[in-house]
Amino acid sequence: MFGKRQSFGGNTPGAAEPPRPQPSAPSSLPAVPAARPVDVPKPVVDASLNRLRSDDIVDVRSAEAIQRDKEYFQTKSAIFNALIDSIDLSQLATMDQEAAREEIRDIVAEIIALKSIVMSISEQEDLLEDICNDVLGYGPLEPLLARDDIADIMVNGSQKCYIEVGGKVKLTNVRFRDDSHLMNVCQRIVSQVGRRVDESSPICDARLPDGSRVNVIAPPLAIDGAALTIRKFKKDKLTLQQLVKYNSISPEGAEVLRILGRVRANVLISGGTGSGKTTLLNCLTAFIEKDERVITCEDSAELQLQQPHVVRLETRPPNLEGEGEITMRDLVKNCLRMRPERIIVGEVRGPEAFDLLQAMNTGHDGSMGTLHANSPREALSRLESMITMGGYSLPSRTIREMITSSIDVIVQAARLRDGSRRITHISEVLGMEGEVIVTQDIFLYDILGEDSGGNLIGRHRSTGITKPQFTERARYFNEEANLVEALEKSNVEQHSLLNN
Numbered sequence: 001m002f003g004k005r006q007s008f009g010g011n012t013p014g015a016a017e018p019p020r021p022q023p024s025a026p027s028s029l030p031a032v033p034a035a036r037p038v039d040v041p042k043p044v045v046d047a048s049l050n051r052l053r054s055d056d057i058v059d060v061r062s063a064e065a066i067q068r069d070k071e072y073f074q075t076k077s078a079i080f081n082a083l084i085d086s087i088d089l090s091q092l093a094t095m096d097q098e099a100a101r102e103e104i105r106d107i108v109a110e111i112i113a114l115k116s117i118v119m120s121i122s123e124q125e126d127l128l129e130d131i132c133n134d135v136l137g138y139g140p141l142e143p144l145l146a147r148d149d150i151a152d153i154m155v156n157g158s159q160k161c162y163i164e165v166g167g168k169v170k171l172t173n174v175r176f177r178d179d180s181h182l183m184n185v186c187q188r189i190v191s192q193v194g195r196r197v198d199e200s201s202p203i204c205d206a207r208l209p210d211g212s213r214v215n216v217i218a219p220p221l222a223i224d225g226a227a228l229t230i231r232k233f234k235k236d237k238l239t240l241q242q243l244v245k246y247n248s249i250s251p252e253g254a255e256v257l258r259i260l261g262r263v264r265a266n267v268l269i270s271g272g273t274g275s276g277k278t279t280l281l282n283c284l285t286a287f288i289e290k291d292e293r294v295i296t297c298e299d300s301a302e303l304q305l306q307q308p309h310v311v312r313l314e315t316r317p318p319n320l321e322g323e324g325e326i327t328m329r330d331l332v333k334n335c336l337r338m339r340p341e342r343i344i345v346g347e348v349r350g351p352e353a354f355d356l357l358q359a360m361n362t363g364h365d366g367s368m369g370t371l372h373a374n375s376p377r378e379a380l381s382r383l384e385s386m387i388t389m390g391g392y393s394l395p396s397r398t399i400r401e402m403i404t405s406s407i408d409v410i411v412q413a414a415r416l417r418d419g420s421r422r423i424t425h426i427s428e429v430l431g432m433e434g435e436v437i438v439t440q441d442i443f444l445y446d447i448l449g450e451d452s453g454g455n456l457i458g459r460h461r462s463t464g465i466t467k468p469q470f471t472e473r474a475r476y477f478n479e480e481a482n483l484v485e486a487l488e489k490s491n492v493e494q495h496s497l498l499n500n
């Protein structure tokens with residue numbers, strides 16, 4: 001008996017089928033590009049110029065600073081308006097970056113001279129940079145966008161901009177001139193993907209050319225001015241080794257995750273927003289064999305699979321007329337006709353849950369997805385309600401049976417209150433007992449206390465189960481010994497018994 005499903009090899013072609021096309025020289029194949037293809041050229045900002053006060057983050061401004069800012073904005077507005085009057089913006093857009101910058105530099109210098117504004121060279125440089133960013137780029141956001149250590153940028157109206165660095169949210173002193181300045185930047189971002197944001201369509205999702213995800217919600221829905229949220233695209237995704245280094249998982253836990261990826265277990269990654277679900281999914285995909293045909297479905301392409309045989313699919317929002325939307329469900333359904341061996345769904349949020357479970361259940365072993373929930377149990381009930389809300393009138397028992405026969409393991413990611421990200425559970429879905437789904441924790445993170453700096457102290461441990469249900473699978477892929485070793489090694493109770 002092989003766990004719940006009979007086949008381990010995915011839908012490996014039978015003898016009658018033509019042989020699977022082998023990539024002739026995998027090493028010479030181009031790697032999956034790190035960032036999305038650039039559709040709209042992003043203004044290139046010279047990093048050395050990014051000294052725009054984004055590094056010295058302050059939490060409270062003094063009255064003096066506020067006054068200084070106000071004067072600065074007034075001067076800048078005056079120069080900016082004069083600039084707009086004297087140049088043809090559409091022509092500027094056709095010029096290359098450097099030429100456009102030079103053009104602006106010349107005109108601004110002229111305006112400053114004409115208006116006899118008193119300014120030091122460095123003030124003038126700062127001002128010029130600000131103006132170039134406004135005209136050619138994303139305004140005050142440019143310095144933040146250029147930084148690689150920022151995970152999220154959150155703009156709440158024109159005067160407040162928060163960033164997340166190292167798991168902690170901080171207020172920056174990046175500000176917009178006023179609400180219309182902020183709206184202009186929002187508009188510039190969303191117009192690149194052919195969308196519009198204004199009072200009549202105040203909610204908009206978009207993406208920056210570098211792959212960062214953007215959400216804008218404008219007044220009147222956002223009461224205190226437009227709210228702009230950017231999830232920065234990380235070019236270098238974290239690897240499982242790095243997660244171990246950051247103590248997000250113990251080396252043994254990482255070994256269990258590696259085995260899960262390798263033995264084609266169906267895995268659901270659960271976690272809150274920004275808890276590291278996508279990162280974890282990306283790590284797990286590293287253990288997919290080179291010759292497997294993998295299809296990924298995402299709302300915006302974030303995963304970076306290194307295998308040669310990958311088809312990447314992306315959903316599409318409706319256009320301005322409200323037409324042409326392609327949902328996640330459409331993609332997952334279509335996937336099934338593309339002879340996938342594994343299907344990877346970036347984020348399961350709706351009725352596509354049903355199709356993903358079906359895929360997992362019909363020979364696409366090793367399929368994976370992420371889902372928003374705070375515990376493995378909650379993940380299961382979320383999955384059930386997604387299917388119910390998708391309009392399938394199935395009895396809940398049937399849905400639960402479908403879930404148990406599809407999902408092997410749930411991995412829970414969490415962002416703890418000290419800002420650290422941890423993998424808190426690796427739990428197995430065992431089966432049904434009456435009406436209830438039975439799960440079993442294999443790996444857990446215990447919080448033991450807090451140090452003087454407010455950082456949580458904890459440890460990862462296995463729960464003492466050394467023969468999880470996927471042991472059969474591990475044996476089939478010749479990983480059983482590794483699995484048993486990893487689980488025994490991290491069984492804390494057993495260790496303390498041995499030591500006493």
Ligand SMILES: Nc1ncnc2c1ncn2[C@@H]1O[C@H](COP(=O)(O)OP(=O)(O)O)[C@@H](O)[C@H]1O
Pocket residue numbers: 150151234238243246248271272273274275276277278279280421422
């Ligand atoms: N274990 C981790 N340690 C430190 N940073 C992490 C970890 N996992 C993810 N991150 C960072 O957190 C941010 C959000 O991660 P992501 O995987 O996109 O979250 P989610 O998909 O859950 O919203 C990213 O910038 C990512 O690099």
Ligand SMILES: [Mg+2]
Pocket residue numbers: 277278279347
């Ligand atoms: Mg994600």
